[in-house]
Amino acid sequence: MRLLVVEDESLLRQQLKMGLERAGYVVDDAADGVTGLYQATEYDYDAAIIDLGLPQLDGISVITRLRAAGKRYPVLILTARGDWQDKVAGLDAGADDYVVKPFRLEEIQARLNALLRRAAGFASPAIVSGPVQLDTSAKRVSVNGEGVELTAYEYKTLEYLMLHPDQVISKSELTEHLYAQDYDRDSNVLEVFVRRLRQKLDPEQTLHPIETVRGQGYRMRAMD
Amino acid sequence: MVTTRIGGYSLQNRLLVAVSVLLTVFLGLTGAVLDRAFRNSLETGVAEQLQVQIYVLLAAVDEADGDFYFSENLREPRFSQLNSKLYGFISSASDGELLRTASALDVNFQALGLNHDLGIGETRFGRLQAATGTEFFVSSYAVTWENRRSPILFSVLETTDTFAAEAAGFRNSLWSWLGGLAILLLVLQLLLLRWGLAPLRRLATDLQQIEAGESEALDTSYPRELSAVTGNLNLLIQSERKQQSRYRTTLADLAHSLKTPLAVIQGELGDDSRQSSLMREQLDRMNQIITYQLQRAVSTDNASTLARQVNVAEVIAKVVRALEKVYADKRVNISVDVDPALHFLGDERDLLEMLGNVLDNACKYGQGRVAVSATLASAAPPRMRLQIDDDGPGITVAERERVLQRGVRLDSLAQGQGIGLAVVVDIATSYGATVSVGSSELGGAAIVLMFDNIRVTA
Numbered sequence: 001m002r003l004l005v006v007e008d009e010s011l012l013r014q015q016l017k018m019g020l021e022r023a024g025y026v027v028d029d030a031a032d033g034v035t036g037l038y039q040a041t042e043y044d045y046d047a048a049i050i051d052l053g054l055p056q057l058d059g060i061s062v063i064t065r066l067r068a069a070g071k072r073y074p075v076l077i078l079t080a081r082g083d084w085q086d087k088v089a090g091l092d093a094g095a096d097d098y099v100v101k102p103f104r105l106e107e108i109q110a111r112l113n114a115l116l117r118r119a120a121g122f123a124s125p126a127i128v129s130g131p132v133q134l135d136t137s138a139k140r141v142s143v144n145g146e147g148v149e150l151t152a153y154e155y156k157t158l159e160y161l162m163l164h165p166d167q168v169i170s171k172s173e174l175t176e177h178l179y180a181q182d183y184d185r186d187s188n189v190l191e192v193f194v195r196r197l198r199q200k201l202d203p204e205q206t207l208h209p210i211e212t213v214r215g216q217g218y219r220m221r222a223m224d
Numbered sequence: 225m226v227t228t229r230i231g232g233y234s235l236q237n238r239l240l241v242a243v244s245v246l247l248t249v250f251l252g253l254t255g256a257v258l259d260r261a262f263r264n265s266l267e268t269g270v271a272e273q274l275q276v277q278i279y280v281l282l283a284a285v286d287e288a289d290g291d292f293y294f295s296e297n298l299r300e301p302r303f304s305q306l307n308s309k310l311y312g313f314i315s316s317a318s319d320g321e322l323l324r325t326a327s328a329l330d331v332n333f334q335a336l337g338l339n340h341d342l343g344i345g346e347t348r349f350g351r352l353q354a355a356t357g358t359e360f361f362v363s364s365y366a367v368t369w370e371n372r373r374s375p376i377l378f379s380v381l382e383t384t385d386t387f388a389a390e391a392a393g394f395r396n397s398l399w400s401w402l403g404g405l406a407i408l409l410l411v412l413q414l415l416l417l418r419w420g421l422a423p424l425r426r427l428a429t430d431l432q433q434i435e436a437g438e439s440e441a442l443d444t445s446y447p448r449e450l451s452a453v454t455g456n457l458n459l460l461i462q463s464e465r466k467q468q469s470r471y472r473t474t475l476a477d478l479a480h481s482l483k484t485p486l487a488v489i490q491g492e493l494g495d496d497s498r499q500s501s502l503m504r505e506q507l508d509r510m511n512q513i514i515t516y517q518l519q520r521a522v523s524t525d526n527a528s529t530l531a532r533q534v535n536v537a538e539v540i541a542k543v544v545r546a547l548e549k550v551y552a553d554k555r556v557n558i559s560v561d562v563d564p565a566l567h568f569l570g571d572e573r574d575l576l577e578m579l580g581n582v583l584d585n586a587c588k589y590g591q592g593r594v595a596v597s598a599t600l601a602s603a604a605p606p607r608m609r610l611q612i613d614d615d616g617p618g619i620t621v622a623e624r625e626r627v628l629q630r631g632v633r634l635d636s637l638a639q640g641q642g643i644g645l646a647v648v649v650d651i652a653t654s655y656g657a658t659v660s661v662g663s664s665e666l667g668g669a670a671i672v673l674m675f676d677n678i679r680v681t682a
Contacts, residue, residue, distance in 0.1 A: 009484045015491035053480055080480040082515050084543065084580030085573045091546035098550070102487035102511055104504075114553055 002026040002177045004048040006036030019105040033057025040066040051078040067094035074115035120163035130223025161220040170217035271349040274363035277380040292323040309383040318374045342366035534572045537562040561597040569677040581644035586614035606678040616668035624661040
């Protein structure tokens with residue numbers, strides 16, 4: 001999951017970035033509205049966290065313009081004033097939820113999880129695809145009710161695929177959303193993760209939850 | 225507030241009294257002078273007439289054997305008419321009365337007490353009070369007569385009643401004219417004063433309108449004498465407004481600059497050590513105190529800010545849209561029943577804040593069913609009833625009073641519903657509105673706000 005954090009206070013920005021990276025997100029950051037808007041429209045993020053009080057271009061304008069540019073991913077606003085005029089203005093401009101400063105990182109994560117799930121069209125924190133169940137808030141995966149141990153990267157790969165069921169996800173899209181910018185895109189790490197995921201989810205090779213679409217990428221089969 | 229006591233210290237009354245006194249003195253003196261002049265000229269007229277009558281007597285009198293007689297008919301008919309009020313006498317100091325005109329047959333000569341000490345050829349005019357009480361004008365002329373030693377006095381008398389009647393008639397009409405003139409002038413002066421002082425009254429109404437928030441600044445169309453004052457007042461109002469908005473901005477900036485470091489500190493704290501949980505608690509409290517005091521400071525002086533008109537339905541729609549997004553997971557169902565003609569006279573920010581807090585609580589603590597209604601409670605004076613219902617646990621009767629107390633310190637408030645409502649009560653009170661808490665038909669709490677600062681438009 002690739003996130004954009006736009007916040008002018010550098011300490012807070014670093015904290016958010018590090019905290020979210022520890023939680024398994026790939027995080028880009030921007031310190032002002034203009035840079036933030038450029039990144040928000042130039043790259044395809046899974047979600048953005050935007051502070052309302054930004055230098056050069058305020059948060060409301062950033063949100064309005066990125067929505068005008070056709071970006072549909074969820075946006076979480078940070079507001080320091082915390083009055084309803086700010087919140088309503090932000091939500092009206094196209095944001096999806098708000099967090100009032102000061103906040104706890106867990107609160108941000110919970111809101112982000114909910115937004116990402118909602119954006120993918122799932123109402124409850126648990127995403128189910130056949131026997132595979134993924135709990136986005138607890139970050140746990142089970143198959144037929146039995147817990148499966150996954151590494152952080154394996155979990156991220158599975159989560160992204162399950163949030164986009166029946167869609168062909170190219171390797172480059174996956175890499176972009178899962179790993180930091182400087183990651184070597186030519187490596188075969190992704191294939192290794194997918195192979196290990198298949199083994200852990202489907203040791204008997206009966207379900208085939210992840211399909212390989214030759215020359216295009218991977219697809220999570222939607223199962224009832 | 226400008227207060228005018230009837231008959232009290234008022235510019236108009238002061239000017240009115242001063243001008244009235246002036247007018248009375250001026251018209252009184254004028255009247256007295258005119259009256260005096262008229263009487264004088266009237267008396268002069270009488271004196272001349274009597275003089276003429278003396279010549280008439282002189283021309284007609286003759287003497288034979290020591291007796292005086294009228295040798296011809298007197299040319300003045302009133303001398304021949306008994307009691308005609310015009311009498312002629314011829315007398316001397318030594319012999320007393322010598323001759324009288326026919327008109328004077330009834331007159332008691334002794335009672336007249338005519339003065340005989342005139343020099344020869346001297347004429348004397350004056351008033352004379354007879355012993356009988358009648359007042360006369362008298363004109364006497366002393367001459368030497370042939371062989372007589374003492375001078376002969378020709379006297380003509382005329383009663384003063386004709387003169388008095390004429391003078392009284394003049395005086396009456398003079399004073400009634402002057403009185404009428406005084407009333408006319410007083411009315412004119414009153415009108416002039418009202419017209420002249422009208423800009424001052426306008427200034428008072430304008431200031432009241434500013435106080436009530438119906439207008440932003442004073443008109444510039446005041447007379448030159450006042451425009452210096454109104455100009456300075458406008459500057460004062462402007463600078464007060466600027467200061468107020470600077471105050472608000474400063475507070476917002478303060479909140480912003482305090483909260484971001486708070487967020488950093490909170491982020492730096494480890495997850496589970498006991499120390500950090502204490503610090504977190506304290507950080508939470510600091511944050512809540514900042515939030516609460518900021519909202520109070522920003523919202524307590526609404527009365528003096530420029531009132532604006534906000535459509536209630538639009539504001540409610542905004543808040544509902546926002547909350548439906550925020551509580552999308554909970555699938556809250558907010559039913560809205562709002563009269564679109566209702567307008568809130570005040571800051572949109574304040575209405576948003578009140579609605580946001582109450583509706584947010586309703587969504588947060590309820591199970592998903594929320595109802596908001598804004599209706600006209602009474603048409604004149606206009607009154608709006610704003611009610612928010614939820615299906616949450618509600619607020620117990622015991623808690624209700626505490627929750628509604630104004631200016632409660634944050635430390636003493638319960639989490640959640642309490643904090644939000646305290647802010648709502650503060651803002652509502654600053655608009656003179658009332659807040660009450662009851663039980664809802666939906667099963668939870670019903671918060672009712674009654675506003676008077678309302679306008680209904682078609």
